[in-house]
Amino acid sequence: xxxxxxxxxxxxxxxxxxxxxxxxxxxxxxxxxxxxxxxxxxxxxxxxxxxxxxxxxxxxxxxxxxxxxxxxxxxxxxxxxxxxxxxxxxxxxxxxxxxxxxxxxxxxxxxxxxxxxxxxxxxxxxxxxxxxxxxxxxxxxxxxxxxxxxxxxxxxxxxxxxxxxxxxxxxxxxxxxxxxxxxxxxxxxxxxxxxxxxxxxxxxxxxxxxxxxxxxxxxxxxxxxxxxxxxxxxxxxxxxxxxxxxxxxxxxxxx
Ligand SMILES: C[S@@+](CC[C@H](N)C(=O)[O-])C[C@H]1O[C@@H](n2cnc3c(N)ncnc32)[C@H](O)[C@@H]1O
Numbered sequence: 001x002x003x004x005x006x007x008x009x010x011x012x013x014x015x016x017x018x019x020x021x022x023x024x025x026x027x028x029x030x031x032x033x034x035x036x037x038x039x040x041x042x043x044x045x046x047x048x049x050x051x052x053x054x055x056x057x058x059x060x061x062x063x064x065x066x067x068x069x070x071x072x073x074x075x076x077x078x079x080x081x082x083x084x085x086x087x088x089x090x091x092x093x094x095x096x097x098x099x100x101x102x103x104x105x106x107x108x109x110x111x112x113x114x115x116x117x118x119x120x121x122x123x124x125x126x127x128x129x130x131x132x133x134x135x136x137x138x139x140x141x142x143x144x145x146x147x148x149x150x151x152x153x154x155x156x157x158x159x160x161x162x163x164x165x166x167x168x169x170x171x172x173x174x175x176x177x178x179x180x181x182x183x184x185x186x187x188x189x190x191x192x193x194x195x196x197x198x199x200x201x202x203x204x205x206x207x208x209x210x211x212x213x214x215x216x217x218x219x220x221x222x223x224x225x226x227x228x229x230x231x232x233x234x235x236x237x238x239x240x241x242x243x244x245x246x247x248x249x250x251x252x253x254x255x
Contacts, residue, residue: 007159011209012075016052018206028190036245037135039064043101048090049108052078069093091119095127105136110163121178128248140242141165144226156213171244180246191236200235
């Protein structure tokens with residue numbers, strides 16, 4: 001069986017190549033997270049898992065001090081030159097108790113086992129200062145996004161894709177189990193936007209490492225689902241994530 005770290009060891013460079021070629025394609029997905037995270041100058045903000053630094057770049061641009069946590073060495077290769085970076089699992093971060101203001105987590109949870117998942121939220125609670133904020137986004141079960149990942153992405157990648165997606169309220173429930181309060185959770189639907197259909201197909205093919213799929217067949221596959229929308233502003237790929245936020249209660253330092 002391929003572990004998820006091995007998956008990103010093998011296809012992280014393709015993901016990073018897609019993101020470097022079209023850095024604005026996932027802007028709306030990112031904006032939804034940043035609206036909730038509200039990064040401010042001088043705040044210490046953890047991006048975990050950071051991948052190639054998509055969230056970290058935006059948080060740094062807001063003037064915050066970024067710490068990246070990424071378990072895959074090849075995937076996280078671009079990080080070390082730009083940010084303070086730790087190669088570590090997100091359920092065991094080499095950070096002190098109560099030491100960070102905020103923590104961001106985008107699209108990095110749906111391959112964790114149950115214990116790792118809850119451990120990752122417990123660990124976020126430990127490192128956040130009292131009053132600190134977590135903003136997280138991941139795939140909601142029974143959505144076209146979930147069907148695409150565990151369908152075509154599973155079929156056309158060397159490593160397969162069997163994600164464990166989140167039922168409505170699932171992220172909130174895990175945050176509350178870790179001790180967080182003032183939780184919110186909303187499903188947001190948006191588009192990845194590329195200049196044209198050829199660019200969109202190349203982006204998706206690379207991002208997911210669809211190496212078994214002949215490139216010429218990508219457009220037909222995407223049109224089957226989730227679909228491609230075209231207008232004067234470009235080609236748009238429907239995507240959806242559940243976004244959740246929570247705060248560590250004040251007056252509760254980690255034990
Ligand atoms: C789709 S990428 C997202 C990266 C980045 N946050 C972004 O939005 O571009 C998934 C991330 O989850 C991490 N990850 C998730 N589950 C993992 C597991 N079980 N073991 C190791 N890494 C895992 C990967 O290393 C990778 O950074």
